[in-house]
Amino acid sequence: MDTNQYLEIFIDESNEHLQSINDQLLELEKNPNDLAIVGEIFRSAHTLKGMSATMGYQDLSNLTHKMENVLDGVRNDQIQVDSDMLDIVFDSVDDLEAMVLDISKGGNGARDVSRVVELLQAVELGHVLKDGKEQEDYSGNSDDLQLDEFTRAVLEQSAEQRLNNFQVEVYLNEDCLLKAARVYMVFDVLEQIGEVVKSQPSVETLENEEFDHSFKVLFVTEEEEEEIAGRINKISEIKQVEVSTYSLDKDESQSKSEIEQKQNIKEEDKQELADNEYKGKQTANKTIRVNIDRLDVLMNLFEELVIDRGRLEQIAAEINHLELNDTVERMTRVSGDLQNIILNMRMVPIEQVFNRFPRMVRQLSRDLNKNIDLRIIGEETELDRTVIDEIGDPLVHLIRNAIDHGIEHPEERLAQGKDAKGNIELKAYHNGNHVFIEIVDDGAGIDREKVLGKALSNQVVTREQAEKLTDKDVYELIMASGFSTADIISDVSGRGVGLDVVKNTIESLGGNIEIDSELGEGSMFSIQLPLTLSIISVMLVEIQKEKYAIPLSSIIETAIVKKEAVLRAHNREVIDFRGKIVPLVFLKDIFNVPLELEDQDYYSLVIARKGDKMAGFVVDSFIGQQEVVLKSLGGYLSGVFAISGATILGDGQVALILDSNALIK
C-alpha cells in the first residue's frame, strides 16, 4: 500500500500519542492505583500499535504490543506498578520515540529492541505465572463479545449518559485485498463519532488480517443506527453493516459472578474515567493540521499587505479624499483583525516545550539521588512558533541547573529543616505584549560570597568592583561566560558553559532574563519574551534626515530637554531624569549621520532601558508609533553594530531598526 501520503500524519500522531503516554506514565507513578490513567495509556498505546501496523512498521507495532500486554496486566490487577516496572516501560517508550524519529527521517523504524522486549516480557510473565488462567479468559475467542469489567463499566456509564451502545457487525467484500486497511478505516470512521469499546476478534488479530470477512465491535456513540451504518457504508469494499443495540443484560449472567468481586473496588475509578472521557469528547474542538510552511507563506504575504497598507494610509492622507479615507480606514481595521488572527494561528501553547520536562526531572532526580517535585503552571500560555523553537534549550539548561545546583540532597534538606522533597516550579504567563517564564526552586539559593569568590579568581571582576556590586549584579555574574559555581563539575550541568549561552539566546529573541535568590530559600530565574518576532511596535524617529525605528518594548518614554539641562559627569553628557542620572547617547555620532539640519537649542530624547540601566538616545524628531514588519538585513550585512534589522515603511523606503541593548552599556 502506498502510505506516503499518510506518513506525515502518522508521525505527528505517533508523537502525540508517545507524549501522552509519557505524561500519563508520570501521573501513574504518582498515583499507582489510578486505573483511569492506565486506561489512557493503554488507549494511546493501542492506537499507536494500530497505526504502525497499518503503515507497515512491524518493529514499532511489536514493541507497542509488548508494552500493551504489560499495561493490560496492570489494568487487570496482575502487575504491580512500581518504579522498576515504570523504568522498563519508560525505556520502551524511549525506543518507540527513537523509532518514530527514524521514520520521520526517512528510515524504516527498525531498531534492536530485544533487551527491552525481554524486560517487558519478564514483567508480563511475572503475572502470567501467577494468574495465567484469567489472561486466557480475557483473550477468549468465542463468537460472542466477551466483556471484561472495564468495558462493562464504560458501557454502563454510557447508558447512564444516554449514549447508545451498539454492536456493529461489518462484513467485508470477499475479494477485499487489504482487509487490515479497511478495518483501520472502519475504526477511523467509528472513532470520529464515538468510542470503540471492544472488538471481536481483537484489534490485533484484525490488523494481522487473521479473520474471515466479518468482525464485530462494541461501540458507544451519540449517533443513531442509520448514521453509523451510513458512514461505514461509504468505505469501499464493505459488503454489509449490521448495527444492533447492545444490551448489557445479555451476557450479564455469564460473567457476573466473576466480575462482581472486583467491581466494587474499582467502581470509583471507572466512573471517573468514563466521566473524563465524555467530558473530553464534548469539549474537543474541531481542528485541522496545516503545514507550518503554509502558515509562513501566509505570514509573508500578510507582511507585504501591512507594508502596502502603510503606503495607502500615507497616500490617503496626502490626497485627503473623503471616500478614499473611509475605505482606507476600513481596510486598516480589517487588516488589523486579520493580523491578529494570523499571528494567533502561529501561536502554539508552550506545553510543547514544557511537556518534556517532567520526564527529564524524574530521570535526573533519580540519577542524582534527589527527591524533586516539578510543578508546571500555565502550560497553555501561547507563544509564537519561532520563539517556541528557540526557547527549549535554554529552559532545559535552567532546569538542569536548578536540579543540580539548586535543590539539595534529601539529607541536607532535612538537616536544614526543609521538606526532604525539593520543589521546582515552572510557570508561564502573559503580561502585556510579553510572556514570562519563571523557574523557581526552593533549594540552596545563590551564595553571594561564593559567586564573588569565583568571579574574583576568574578575574571577571576586580576587588574594588566586587564591593560595590548589588546582590542582583552578583547573580548576573553567574551568567557571565566561563563561570561555574558547582564545587564538583558534574555531568548534568556545571561545565562552565551554558548560562551565558542561555542569556545570549534569550536576548537574541528580544527578551531578557533576571535572577532573584535568597540564600537557603531558593532562587528564581525569570525570563521575559516577546509574543512574536515578526511584527513589532516601534517608535519612528528622525536623526538628521534619516529615519530609524526604536522598538517600543525598550522605550520608557520620550522627553524634550533644554540644552542647559545637560550636565557632564565622567566626561559623558548626562541628564537628571526624574531623580536618576541618565547618560545621553548621540545617535548621529554613533551612526555617522551626515549633518544636514541646524542645531536646535533643545534635545529630543528617547529614554530607553536595558534591565536596570537607562540611556537617553538623542534624536532630531519623533515621527510616531507604528506597527512594522521586522526584516533581516540579510546574510551579507549581518552583524552590523547596533542595528537589529530593517523594516519597510509606508512610502516603500527601508528604515533600520535600532538594537537598543547594544547601545546601553
Place this chain on the structure above:
Amino acid sequence: MTQEPNKTIKVIVFQLENEEYAIPVHQVGSIERIMPITRVPGTAEFVEGVINLRGVVTPIIDLRKRFSIKNYEMDESTRIIITIIDEMDVGLIVDSANDVLDIEEEAIEPPPQVIGAVEEEYVSGVAKLDKRLLILLNLSQVLSSREVRELYDIEV
C-alpha cells in the same frame, strides 16, 4: 549550420567607467532602475545601503567604490543589478546595463596581469568579441563579505 555549436555562456554586460564587464546570467536576479537607498551605518565605504526590492530588504554595493574608480553622478542610465551569490541577494550599482550576449567558452582567456582598473582577484577571465573586450567578474570575490566584517570589527 552543420558545424557543431561551441559551448556558450550567456552573460549580462554592463558599463563602468568606459569599460565593459560581464557576469553570467544565472547569477543575475534582475536589473533595476536606481531607487532610494537607505544608508546602513558602520559598514564598509562601498556598501551603499539597503533597498526595498519588492518587499525584500536587499543590500546594495557601489561597484565604482568597490573598485576604487573615481566617483560619478548617478543619472538616468544608472542601474542596479541584483545578483545572487551563495543564496544571498546583493545589488550592484553600475553606470548602465543594456546587453545580453552569448560568449563562446573558447573566446574566454585567463585574466592578464593588469586589466583596466580592477584588481586581478576580482576577474575570472576576459573575452574578446570583435572589437569589444569584456571583463568577466568573479562575483564571489567581489561580494566577499570578509571586508565588510573586518571593518565592522574595527569599529566596535
